Amino acid sequence: MHVVAQAGGEITRETFWEIGPLGRGMFYFLSVVAVVVFLYGVYERFARYTRGETDPRDRLDDLPTRILAAARIVGSNEKQFDRDLYGGLMHAFVMWGFLVLLIGTTILFIDLDFYHVLTGESFWKGDFYLAYKLVLNAFGLLFVVGIGMAMYRRYVVRNERLFGPHTGLEDDAFVWTLFLLGVGGFLTQGIGMVGQEIRAAETVSFVGVFTAGLLEAGGLTPEGAAAVYPWVWWHHAILALVFVAWIPYAKPFHMLSSFANVVARDEQAGRVLPGVPADLDATNAESIDDFTWKELLDQDACTKCGRCSAVCPAKASERPLDPRNVILDLKSYREEVDAGGETKPIIADGGASVIDAETMESCMACMACMDACPVEIEHLNSFTRMNRQLTDQGDVDSNVQNVFQNVMRKGNSFGEPQRKRADWADELAFDLADAREERVEYLWYVGDYPSFDDRNRRVARSLATLFEHADVSFGILFDDERTDGNDVRRVGEEFLYLELAGHHVESFAECEFENIVCTDPHSYNTMRNEYPEVEFEEFADDPMMPFEYEGRWNRDGEIDVLHWTQVVEELVREGRLGLSGTELDYTVTYHDPCHLGRYNDEYEAPRELVRATGCELYEMPRNRADSFCCGGGGGGVWMEFDEDPKPSEERLREALEDTDAGDAVEKFVVACPMCMTMYEDGRKTGGFEDAIEVIDVAELLIEAVETQTEPDAADGNATTTD
Numbered sequence: 001m002h003v004v005a006q007a008g009g010e011i012t013r014e015t016f017w018e019i020g021p022l023g024r025g026m027f028y029f030l031s032v033v034a035v036v037v038f039l040y041g042v043y044e045r046f047a048r049y050t051r052g053e054t055d056p057r058d059r060l061d062d063l064p065t066r067i068l069a070a071a072r073i074v075g076s077n078e079k080q081f082d083r084d085l086y087g088g089l090m091h092a093f094v095m096w097g098f099l100v101l102l103i104g105t106t107i108l109f110i111d112l113d114f115y116h117v118l119t120g121e122s123f124w125k126g127d128f129y130l131a132y133k134l135v136l137n138a139f140g141l142l143f144v145v146g147i148g149m150a151m152y153r154r155y156v157v158r159n160e161r162l163f164g165p166h167t168g169l170e171d172d173a174f175v176w177t178l179f180l181l182g183v184g185g186f187l188t189q190g191i192g193m194v195g196q197e198i199r200a201a202e203t204v205s206f207v208g209v210f211t212a213g214l215l216e217a218g219g220l221t222p223e224g225a226a227a228v229y230p231w232v233w234w235h236h237a238i239l240a241l242v243f244v245a246w247i248p249y250a251k252p253f254h255m256l257s258s259f260a261n262v263v264a265r266d267e268q269a270g271r272v273l274p275g276v277p278a279d280l281d282a283t284n285a286e287s288i289d290d291f292t293w294k295e296l297l298d299q300d301a302c303t304k305c306g307r308c309s310a311v312c313p314a315k316a317s318e319r320p321l322d323p324r325n326v327i328l329d330l331k332s333y334r335e336e337v338d339a340g341g342e343t344k345p346i347i348a349d350g351g352a353s354v355i356d357a358e359t360m361e362s363c364m365a366c367m368a369c370m371d372a373c374p375v376e377i378e379h380l381n382s383f384t385r386m387n388r389q390l391t392d393q394g395d396v397d398s399n400v401q402n403v404f405q406n407v408m409r410k411g412n413s414f415g416e417p418q419r420k421r422a423d424w425a426d427e428l429a430f431d432l433a434d435a436r437e438e439r440v441e442y443l444w445y446v447g448d449y450p451s452f453d454d455r456n457r458r459v460a461r462s463l464a465t466l467f468e469h470a471d472v473s474f475g476i477l478f479d480d481e482r483t484d485g486n487d488v489r490r491v492g493e494e495f496l497y498l499e500l501a502g503h504h505v506e507s508f509a510e511c512e513f514e515n516i517v518c519t520d521p522h523s524y525n526t527m528r529n530e531y532p533e534v535e536f537e538e539f540a541d542d543p544m545m546p547f548e549y550e551g552r553w554n555r556d557g558e559i560d561v562l563h564w565t566q567v568v569e570e571l572v573r574e575g576r577l578g579l580s581g582t583e584l585d586y587t588v589t590y591h592d593p594c595h596l597g598r599y600n601d602e603y604e605a606p607r608e609l610v611r612a613t614g615c616e617l618y619e620m621p622r623n624r625a626d627s628f629c630c631g632g633g634g635g636g637v638w639m640e641f642d643e644d645p646k647p648s649e650e651r652l653r654e655a656l657e658d659t660d661a662g663d664a665v666e667k668f669v670v671a672c673p674m675c676m677t678m679y680e681d682g683r684k685t686g687g688f689e690d691a692i693e694v695i696d697v698a699e700l701l702i703e704a705v706e707t708q709t710e711p712d713a714a715d716g717n718a719t720t721t722d
Contacts, residue, residue: 010126013199015112017192018229027237034241041248042256045300048338052293056274059264059294070262079374083626084307090149091374094178097143098255101185104136134204141207144182150175161306166328170250171304177243184236186211191232195225254303258375261301264294265376270367271599272529273384276494278538284389285346288334291382298377299331308369308379313629316650317643319362323369323379329354330382347386349395357395360386362641365490365634366594371625380490387492400491403638407496411482413638414452418479424450424457430468435475435511442467442474442567443513445504445527447520448483449673455680456673462698463519463564469705470568470576474517480507484518486526486595491635498539501531502547508559509549515560517567521595521672522633528561528600563596565671565697569605572612583704584613586666589620589655590697591679592627593672606671609697613704618661620654628654630682632674648682656691663691671697 016024060066073079077095081088111124124132153159154175190211193199203209215225247253274292284290306324314321330346333354337343349357360383369379390396396404406415424446425432435443444467450460467474485500504527508516518524537550554561571577590610596602603624610617622628631637631647645653656663670676679694 010129011202012122012125012129013192013196013202015108017196018226019233023230023234030238030241034245037245038247041245041253045248045253045257049293049296051289052291052296053289055292055294056277057266057294059266063263066263070259070265073262073376074259079376082374083311083372086149086153087305090146090153093142093146094150095146097139097141097146097182098178100139101136101143104132107132130202130204133202133208134206137205137207140182140185144179144186147175147179147182151179159306161310162304164304164306164309164322164325164328166304166325166332174251177239177246181236181240181243184232184239188229188232188236190215191220191225191229194220195222195229197222251304254301254375257297257300258303261294261297262376264297266378268529269378270370270380271525272533273489274381275533275535276388276498278535278542284392285385286389287343288330288337288346290346291330291385294378295382295385296334298379298382299327299334301375301377302327302331303375304328305374307372307374308377311368311372311626313364313366313368313631313647313650314362316628317631317641317645317647319641319643320356320359321362326355326359327377327379327382347389347395348393349390355386357390357397360390361397361400361491361635361639363387363634364594364629364631364636364647365487366629367598368594368629371598384490384492387490388494389492391492391494396492397635397639399638399640400635403635404488404493404496407483407488407500411479412452413448413483416452418482421446421451421481422476422478424452424460425464428461428464428468432464433473433475435477435513436480436507438475439512440473440475441514442472442517443508443511443515444474444476444564445484445516445518445523446476446481447518447523447673449677450519451481453673453677456676459673459676459696459698460519462696462702463568465702466568466571466577466698466705470571472567472571475511475513477507477511484520484523484526486522486530487633487635487637489526489530490633495544498534499546501526501534502536502539502545502549505531505536505553506547506549508553513559515562515567517562517564519564519673521563521593521599522674524561524563525595525599532557563600563602563605563671565596565605565609566602568698568701569608572609577612577701577705578708579612579701579704580614581612582614583707584615584700586615586700587618587661587664588615588667588669588700589618589659589661589665590623590669590671591620591630591651591655591675592624593670593675594627594629594633596671597627598625606669606697609701610669613700615667615700616661618659618665620651621658622654630670630672630675630678632678637674637677646678646682646685648678649686649688652679652682652686652688652692656688665692667700668692668694669697669700670694 019027077088077092080091108124111122116122154162186207189205189208193202193205193208193212194215243252247255302324304324308323309315312321312323345351345353347353347355347357347360363383365380367380370377403413406413410416411418412421422432433440446460449456482500482503485497488500489497516527518527532552532554535552536547539545540548540550572579588610590607592603607617628651629647630651652668655665655668659665668679670679676694676696683689683692683694
């Protein structure tokens with residue numbers, strides 16, 4: 001009997017049309033098997049994470065809030081839309097189509113196997129049924145369209161970032177299974193509508209009506225539909241059940257692990273690296289189980305989308321780093337070990353290890369991979385763990401090892417005597433205050449490159465002159481200032497970082513000041529975000545640690561740590577530099593430093609300062625959070641690589657060729673000493689010396705300020721706007 005309407009005329013349809021009692025029983029049996037296999041697989045996956053180390057961060061605090069935030073991030077597909085409208089739409093169609101179809105199946109299950117059994121009635125009828133069919137047809141169509149978009153991108157366009165050494169049959173099986181499920185559902189519906197003539201009035205099932213029309217045009221009769229329907233229905237049902245059972249064992253698991261990864265994310269990840277416990281427990285990466293449970297979850301959450309690889313400046317420069325491959329290499333090795341395979345070193349220099357040392361040395365710690373990742377994989381945590389292992393093994397790049405020695409012996413990365421730390425100020429027309437001896441408003445941490453590198457010394461003098469011109473109360477630490485430790489830490493020398501941090505917080509404690517201002521965004525990041533995280537008391541009794549500071553410094557943020565552009569931007573706003581905004585007329589572009597922009601979300605202060613000089617600012621295509629690293633971060637400024645082009649050369653090319661102003665751009669403006677160093681080098685090696693000038697924002701400002709006191713051409717008298 002083909003029932004499509006109940007007494008009273010309320011429309012519905014028979015769920016198991018042409019499927020007999022034996023078939024129904026078999027379906028329920030297979031469903032139970034599929035669910036059991038699914039649940040066991042999920043249990044095994046999450047149980048595996050417990051064998052990883054405890055994460056230093058509380059990843060599950062305030063869990064309801066975390067889940068709601070993750071639902072918003074995942075549900076909105078905001079990360080998928082970033083930089084990729086096509087990919088965002090594709091993923092939104094697939095995800096929401098899949099979820100709505102899953103919800104629809106669950107509703108039918110509840111009605112058929114619970115509500116009807118308990119009450120003898122059904123709510124799957126009438127207006128509810130019609131609304132149900134309309135919604136499922138609409139979202140089912142979006143699902144198929146989304147899968148079609150994915151297949152077009154993968155098989156027709158062959159988007160390069162989708163392919164790599166870990167691309168395999170499971171990726172093809174995943175997309176084709178979803179496609180067959182979507183199309184099979186509509187085919188089953190269309191055949192059912194041909195065979196049940198009364199369902200022709202079910203016009204809300206617009207895709208089903210269209211499919212039925214095509215089938216009838218192809219010669220399918222109601223009798224033929226009734227004959228073929230069981231075969232098509234079983235094909236669709238078995239494929240769906242196999243897919244459910246398959247989810248925990250292959251790529252489809254990312255549907256669960258990705259959401260879990262977003263729930264467990266740390267919003268400070270990258271800008272604040274995990275600390276080293278005083279007992280050195282699980283500090284490095286000697287085995288795969290030294291990675292924390294969150295780092296293991298990161299590996300399973302990876303969808304192989306390649307977004308991280310597409311934005312990685314190291315990969316673009318043909319260095320051996322591909323962020324996606326590192327995460328997936330670790331995952332593959334873990335699965336091999338779990339299956340009884342042989343163990344090997346996680347990372348080593350030129351050995352038979354999972355990851356080669358040169359791969360990690362290539363990382364610029366720019367955080368572009370993390371910013372681009374749609375599932376919140378925290379690459380830098382795993383990368384830093386491996387860098388610490390390299391340091392522990394003594395496999396560090398020789399140039400970096402020399403830097404470590406310089407910092408340990410001299411307190412700076414240049415190996416210069418500390419007494420020369422403030423020599424850069426000798427050419428100033430005024431004396432700098434010693435913050436150790438007098439109270440100041442701003443304690444200025446100058447940094448290594450502005451102190452010892454000739455090109456950056458000019459920037460330091462410009463900034464000091466700006467402070468003096470604006471009558472700012474500031475002072476420096478002179479020879480008590482040492483390397484800040486940001487990049488030392490990111491290449492794996494955690495204990496040297498702790499020594500430097502301990503020295504500085506003790507020096508800060510002996511000075512009287514209100515705020516700290518940093519020249520270098522790297523210093524700004526580590527003093528603002530990482531120094532307050534250190535439990536100095538745990539290390540104070542260690543005879544190897546040359547400090548006695550106890551507790552945590554600036555834990556409540558009572559001291560503002562600022563980048564100099566933030567301070568000077570406020571001075572300009574207050575009129576203390578006397579700028580009118582018409583002093584200069586250069587055509588310029590501005591490069592966002594990673595540690596100021598992506599790390600700390602400061603994009604506007606430097607731009608406001610550039611505009612305050614009167615310069616016409618043109619943005620490069622990759623700007624703000626999408627900025628392309630100069631190549632100096634993560635110790636890159638200390639290393640030499642065989643790369644073509646250098647990141648700095650590629651960025652200068654972008655400034656002159658891809659910016660709207662084109663080769664009319666006169667000045668490439670930076671706000672970071674490392675950027676200055678890398679771009680001055682790239683300007684020479686890339687042949688851009690005659691095409692563009694690299695200049696710091698401070699130098700641009702001081703030039704604007706100095707135009708106010710130039711002799712008047714008409715009467716020879718000095719003019720001023722002060």
